[in-house]
Amino acid sequence: MKFSAQISQAIDHCLTDEIPFVAFAMPGEAEVCFRASLPDGQFRSPAFRDKESDSFFINFFDNDEPYTAGVSFDMTEEEVNNFHDPTYHARIFGDSIRPRVSSTFRASYHEAFSAVKPRLKKDGGKVVLSRLRSLFTKKTPRLIAEEYFALTDSTFRYLCFTPETGVWLGSTPEVLLESDRATGLIRTMSLAGTRPVDESGDWDEKNIREQAIVTDYICHTLRNAGLEVEIRPLTERRFLNIKHLCTPIDARGDVSIPELMSALSPTPAVAGYPRERAIGEIGRVETHRRHCYGGYVGVRIGGDYHAFVNLRCAFMAPVTLSGTKGWLGNLYAGGGIIAASQEDAEWLETESKTRVLASVFLGENGHEGEEGSRLTRSSVSFLSDLPPSGHDDGQPVNSAGI
Incomplete structure (x- = not known):
């Protein structure tokens, strides 16, 4: 999917000058929409500046605060391309959260899996363990998005x-x-x-x-909000090289949509x-x-x-790798661990979930932050240098991490 010349120019302008922006496409649609907005006086970019305006929003995992970051639909690509304000001071990439330099090691995943499995066998339930793949690419976020969107x-x-939030892309x-x-009508x-x-036949227990747990939780949450709930027939939903079980759910009633999203x-x-x-x-056992x-x-x-839900996504920042300019990306994937889960199968599932986006990132000249690779703390420099004992994602350095 090739972005228009105007949108391409606007994206590059926003990334250079650090202007909040979004380029997005709705499911099944080929048209890419671009919008941007300037940050407020505290250099924040709130999603909802009022109750009615059109906007893009992006929220953190387990965010229990009412504030949501995003982009108000204030500026089109043409307006961004004509925007020149010498008083606008770009300073975000050096100060904001950063991607992690190294990927999740297999040994780290083993430790996390081994930590949660005994409790699940005893008490039941489910824990979604995630991992990340840290990749260096010479491609710009715009070029990656064009290929991934297509x-x-x-x-x-x-x-x-x-x-x-920094720079994110996802599908x-x-x-x-x-x-x-x-x-x-509310649909989820x-x-x-x-x-x-390509696997056929009955799904395993x-x-x-795992899917039933999610269905029960969503329906319980909707009913607690006072909504009438209709559960539609179970289907399969395909995403490139994998497929999922999917239960569509409809609801009706009077409710605050932002509050329901948070719930x-x-x-x-x-x-x-x-x-x-x-x-x-998750907070105790994941190393990122x-x-x-x-x-x-x-x-x-x-x-x-x-x-x-923000899945099949990457968190990116501009870096140099041994003097070569490019972008560092953290690709995330997870899998639901229950008492019957097998560690090797869960690890392979995360491999499958990141495979397509990783192939777009790596191309012919990418690098992954694994043991023995060129992508190490000493070889990667962010836009502003990390302090010698700094942490690239706010987590303490440990034997399984950077």
Whole structure:
């Protein structure tokens, strides 16, 4: 998918001058929409400056604050390309959160899996363990987005920058919530369970159980909000090389959509169940921060919300690798761990989920931050140098990490 010349120029302008922006495409649509807005006096970019304006929003995993970052639809690509303000001071990439330099090692994943499995066998429930792949590429975020958008046209696709989040791109098949103000209809889905797209026959008990946990949680949350709930028939939903079990869910009633999004997110599909216990375990055993992975992204247009779980995504920052300019990207993927889960199968599932985006990133000249690779703390420099004992994602350095 080739972006228009105007949108391409606007994206490059925003990345150079660090102007909050989004380029997005709705599921099944080829048209890419671009919008931008200047940050406020505190150099923040709030998604919802009022109750009615159109906007893009992106939220962190397990964010319990009312504030949501995003982009108000203030400026088109033409307006951005004509924007020249010598008083506008770009300073974000040096100060904001940074991607992690090294990928999650296999040994780290083993330690995390081994830490949660005994408790799951004893008490039941589910914990979603994630990992990240840290990749260096000479491609710009715009070029990566063009290629990735073209491969995943049935999903919600976006490339964005805000001061709070940094640069993110993603292509997510999972609807968190879509609302239609005219009819009062709210649509969501329970998406869980994963297997290769070419695998046929009955789904195994592990995947069926994992998906049922998510369905039960979503329906319980909707009913607690006073909504009438209709569960539609179970289907399969394909995403490139894998497919998931999917239960579409409809609801009706009077409710605050932002409050409902916060109540639903993060669902057990990306956190686990019971949710608060699973989130606590994730914080203890994962060696990276998720940032916006597993949170939600979307748009509000004409008063209607289109929110999606932030999956198949990457967090990016400009760096140099041994003197070569490029971008560092953290690609995230997770899998639901229950008592019946097998570690090797779960690791391979995360490989499958990152394979397509990783191939777009790496091309012929990319590098991955694994043991023995060129991508190390000493070889990578961010726009502003890290202090010698600094942490590139806010996490303490440990034997499994950087």
